[in-house]
Amino acid sequence: MRRRIGPFTVGAIGLGCMNLSHAYGAPLGVAAGERVLAAAIDAGVDHFDTAALYGFGANETLVGRMLRPYRQRITLASKGGMAGAAGEDGVMRRVIDGRPEALVRNCEDSLRRLGTDVIDLYYLHRFDKKVPVEDSVGALSDLVQRGLVRTIGLSEVSAETLRRAHRVHPVTAVQSEYSLWSRNPEIAVLAEARALGVAFVAFSPLARGFLTGTLTDVTGFDARDIRRAMPRFAPETYPRNLALLDPFRALADEAGCTPAQLALAWVLAQGEEIVAIPGTTSPAHLAEDLGAAAVVLPAGMAERLSALFAPSAIAGPRYNAPTQSEIDTEEFPASGV
Numbered sequence: 001m002r003r004r005i006g007p008f009t010v011g012a013i014g015l016g017c018m019n020l021s022h023a024y025g026a027p028l029g030v031a032a033g034e035r036v037l038a039a040a041i042d043a044g045v046d047h048f049d050t051a052a053l054y055g056f057g058a059n060e061t062l063v064g065r066m067l068r069p070y071r072q073r074i075t076l077a078s079k080g081g082m083a084g085a086a087g088e089d090g091v092m093r094r095v096i097d098g099r100p101e102a103l104v105r106n107c108e109d110s111l112r113r114l115g116t117d118v119i120d121l122y123y124l125h126r127f128d129k130k131v132p133v134e135d136s137v138g139a140l141s142d143l144v145q146r147g148l149v150r151t152i153g154l155s156e157v158s159a160e161t162l163r164r165a166h167r168v169h170p171v172t173a174v175q176s177e178y179s180l181w182s183r184n185p186e187i188a189v190l191a192e193a194r195a196l197g198v199a200f201v202a203f204s205p206l207a208r209g210f211l212t213g214t215l216t217d218v219t220g221f222d223a224r225d226i227r228r229a230m231p232r233f234a235p236e237t238y239p240r241n242l243a244l245l246d247p248f249r250a251l252a253d254e255a256g257c258t259p260a261q262l263a264l265a266w267v268l269a270q271g272e273e274i275v276a277i278p279g280t281t282s283p284a285h286l287a288e289d290l291g292a293a294a295v296v297l298p299a300g301m302a303e304r305l306s307a308l309f310a311p312s313a314i315a316g317p318r319y320n321a322p323t324q325s326e327i328d329t330e331e332f333p334a335s336g337v
Helices: 028-041 054-073 100-114 133-145 159-168 189-196 205-213 237-243 245-255 258-268 285-294 301-308
Strands: 002-005 008-011 048-049 076-082 082-086 090-097 120-123 149-155 171-177 197-205 274-277
Touching: 002 274, 008 048, 008 159, 028 054, 028 133, 028 159, 028 285, 048 237, 048 274, 054 082, 054 100, 076 082, 076 100, 076 133, 082 197, 090 285, 100 120, 100 133, 120 245, 149 245, 159 171, 159 189, 159 197, 171 189, 189 301, 245 301, 258 274, 258 301
Parallel strands: 048 076, 076 120, 120 149, 149 171, 171 197, 197 274
Antiparallel strands: 002 008, 082 090
16 A cells, blocks of 8 residues: 655555654663664565654664665655753753754754755654744755755644645645544644645554553553653553453454554545554564555444544543643543543
8 A cells, every 4th residue: 555745655554763762661772673674674664754852863873774775765754843952960851942943953963863865754843832833844944945855744733833834835744643542633634734735644543552452551661651641541541441442352353453453444544645654663563563554444444443432432631731732733622531
């Protein structure tokens, strides 16, 4: 299954590289990360997504080294505007900075770590609400004019922000969390992307592991796991969400695929402009994910899945209040616990 991201034709399922270096517990060892990337290349994956933030640059270094021999046959995406910066205590922390000078610096650093002359798709990782999006996108446009970036994208933005950005420079892709249990793009931004001819790249299409059907106990998350701060995984919330898994597994059995494959097939069925970038630390899970491209949903299955995972059925918001304040996307009303 092939889909378009602006001038690029890619597999409908790419690889989100974040969790090779970042976010879900202890970072994967370099050798293990290399095995996942090698398996992806062997399987024909041709769309890889990384960012300056992931592992504070370590992910781009890993991805760049492993993919350099295949650079001409892959679409390489990275992101700036949210990166690591050392504080006065020397500790690296995440900083959102959409100023033009910061974006230029982020991009030049990414090019060096990736070992490439040009990034195919370069996203504004977060809309910095202290900087007009027109200024940030203007800087990305300048990067295109300099030949450092081929196309530009936006991550976690609202329909209004997408429209404003697109007036400054054509936006090739908008990337946001989208899965059965994170349906926020359906409020407005998916429709706006379609209207503007912008591709939609769905990250976390497996709901940060929830839709694999195997994450039944969240009490053992590593101290560094970002899900520990996400309300949907909280001890008082997660049992309500777990109640959705048994009927979901039954639907996967009916469709003749795994829960992960069913979740990915549902995302891809929502529109031809949608590309999914699940992440994984396992070559076996990578193969399972890629198999979703061949899943044909039985008649009425997409609607049954949508009804099962109606936004009102999901306990807890995507993010806690401090993180949510940094996000520009439209949100459903909180469903409570």
